[in-house]
Amino acid sequence: MKAISLLLASCIYLYSSGLFSQEYVFGVKAGLNTNTIGDINSRGGSIAAGKPDETFSPKHNIGYQFGAYFMVQFKHVFLRPELNYVTLKNHYDFPNRTSKWSASKLEIPLLIGIDIIKPLSLYAGPSLNFFNDIALDGVQVTSFSDGGPDIERNTTSINFGVMVHYNRFHLDLRYELGTKATQEELLDINNSAFGVNLADLRSYTPKTLSLSLSVDIFRTDGTKISDLFKNDGNCGCPY
Structure with a gap:
């Protein structure tokens, strides 16, 4: 919450200072x-009696957002x-069969950024995360475990990223780090x-690396997205 308060304070300062003209943009990604x-x-x-413990590390799968x-x-x-x-996907290579881990969430990042040199920008900011489905194949509800994984449904995280601009398009590489580690949990697997x-x-701090493409649908600079397809030099470019 401190990070969110700091971001809001920065927004108020930038707006009230009157140092910058403002332009508004709406887009999809x-x-x-x-x-x-x-x-x-x-x-x-x-x-089996005397069988040693074995550790399985998660493997990465591609999710989407x-x-x-x-x-x-x-x-x-x-x-x-x-x-x-956002959908998140991983898997574990267990001895008999691969177990898929999946989750989905609705996230609200609140970002503040600065243009370093054209066409490069850096940004950072907090995110509010609201998890929906969380599942691991093979997990059972028994007297030893109530199922799982049972991670918190509402969490916060911090985002850091770099963005490259071209016309109305933005290529965005982002690293997201959870602000709180999960608790270790006992699972009963088939x-x-x-x-x-x-x-x-095992306890872990969630981390996500993402690559996104954004496009500005509406801008208040007087240009339209259809201007991108004109050959008269008026491309509607912010850069």
Whole structure:
């Protein structure tokens, strides 16, 4: 919440200072991501007496995201709140079968950025995350475990990124880091199907790396998106 308060204070300062003319932009975006989650420690003794524990590290799969943004440009500084739908995917290579981990969330990043040199910008800011579906193949509800993974449904994270602009298009490479680590959790997994029984999902701090393409649909600079297809030099370019 401190990060959000600081961002709001920065917005108020930029608006009230009157140092910059303002331009407003609305656009849409879509892209791909990779996600980092925790190791799973299989309790070997839950399968056979004397069997040693075994640790399985998650493998990355490609998730996707799409959404919309509203941007206020103050010459070389911009504010950019977004609303995105995000899917996250990983898997574990268990002895008998691959177990897929998946999650989806609605996120609201609140970003502030600065144009370094044309066409490059840097930005940072907090994000509010509202998780929906979270699942790991093979997890059972038993007397040992109530299912899972049971991560918090409402979380916050911090975003850092770099953006390259071309006409109305923006290519965005972003790193997202959770502000709080998850708690270690006991899972009961279907042993006959996956070769793992009782297992500990280790504590981890969520991390996501994403690459997105954005396009400005509406701008208050008097240009239209159709101007991109003209050959008269009026391309509607912000840069």
